[in-house]
Amino acid sequence: MxxxxxxxxxxxxxxxxxxxxxxxxxxxxxxxxxxxxxxxxxxxxxxxxxxxxxxxxxxxxxxxxxxxxxxxxxxxxxxxSPLLADQQPADIGTLLANHQAQEARNWQQTLTDLQRLPLDAIAETMCSVRQIKVIGFRNSYPVALHWRQQLLQLRAGVDIVPQPGQTLAEELSQLTEQDLVIMVAMRRRPVNVKRIMQWLGKSPAKCLLITDPSGLEHAIHADWTLTCHQISPGGFASYASAMAVVSLMSNLCQQKLSDDSRVQAIDELFDLMDELEPSLGG
Structure with a gap:
């Protein structure tokens, strides 16, 4: 509770x-x-x-x-810290039911917010820009890393920044109007997110922000904002809707990129290097 x-x-x-x-x-x-x-x-x-x-x-x-x-x-x-919440013990059935109900509410509200956005135009930009820089700190990093991985299956020029040993200034200083920055900024963000977003708002590159309602103060500096709802019955926030939005936008990009030669080349290299476990039945 x-x-x-x-x-x-x-x-x-x-x-x-x-x-x-x-x-x-x-x-x-x-x-x-x-x-x-x-x-x-x-x-x-x-x-x-x-x-x-x-x-x-x-x-x-x-x-x-x-x-x-x-x-x-x-x-x-x-x-x-959300972990300081006074949690009352619940039986496993109640716990599962509470999580199922809350995740359904989170996703429904996220979809309602997404329907107000030009998702086709956002996906078109993700496909056509020269390069994409993806940023995410703390709990946002896994979401950012997953998004980069999904987009890398579809197109070149997708990087998560900053790389180890590098700074954001080194990574972002040469951005142009042909580039896109995706900022993943879910709850409990570092304070430097505000400064980064202010700078991105003045840069020539496009900016796509993915955040929860607590981060909407940064939306003024972004070209588009994807709002993901994170309420959880317990002390840990949910990232299910954020990951689902990553999947949704990646699938939209896949539909717009008719050339699947990159995917085929990656699959052939997977087979050659024997890097992945075989799929069931194959």
């Missing part, structure tokens, strides 16, 4: 919330450790919703005033 009274109230009503309320709810749940120092105006700005949305949201949860919200938050001793 969530660790604070506020989080418990949010989870009880999460399924009935509209898009803006859910966006605010996910911001609050992923920033619970810092909320006691924020004003209601800060929350509205960081969650990218209006002040009236914040006011209605807390009234919906049963709070008479924002001061009452802060009082609840200050009762909870936190250090910012």
């Amino acid at each position: 969530p660790r604070s009274e506020l989080a418990q109230r949010i989870y009880l009503q999460l399924e009935q919330m509209g898009p803006k309320e859910r966006q605010l709810a996910e911001f609050l749940l992923t920033h619970e450790a810092e909320l006691a120092i924020y004003s209601s105006a800060d929350m509205a700005r960081l969650a990218r919703v209006s002040k009236p949305v914040v006011s209605r949201f807390f009234k919906r949860l049963g709070y008479d005033s924002f001061a009452e919200v802060r009082q609840d938050l200050r009762k909870v001793q936190t250090s910012g």
Whole structure:
């Protein structure tokens, strides 16, 4: 279960919330450790919703005033880590059911957000640019690495940066309007993500940001933003929707690249070097 009274109230009503309320709810749940120092105006700005949305949201949860919200938050001793959540034991059946239900909600909300975007145009850019640089730190790195691996099956010129022993400045200094940077910036990002995104917003290259609702403050510096929802019944955030978005966008790119000679060449080299286990039945 969530660790604070506020989080418990949010989870009880999460399924009935509209898009803006859910966006605010996910911001609050992923920033619970810092909320006691924020004003209601800060929350509205960081969650990218209006002040009236914040006011209605807390009234919906049963709070008479924002001061009452802060009082609840200050009762909870936190250090910012989701692992400090007060988890109540649950039987395996309940745990599986809770995860299944939450993952379904995460993916449905992610799809709803994606439908507002020009996905064809994004995929076309991913196929046609001269090179793609993929960036991801901490928990975002596995998502970035997987995306690079998927795209590398389809086209050349895809790198994850910075490489060991290199700096971002060395990797990004020569970007042109013919290049694309994919920034994977899921929750609990390093502070330098803000500086990098500000620089990318001024660079000639296109920028595709993939983040969760808590990172939408960086969207102003990106050409496109893919929002992935990460709420989890436990202390660890879910990356299932982020990985699914990587698969979706990679499949869109595959449809647009009619020449499969690169894939065939890679498969032939796999066979020659005997690098992969054989598939079932083959």
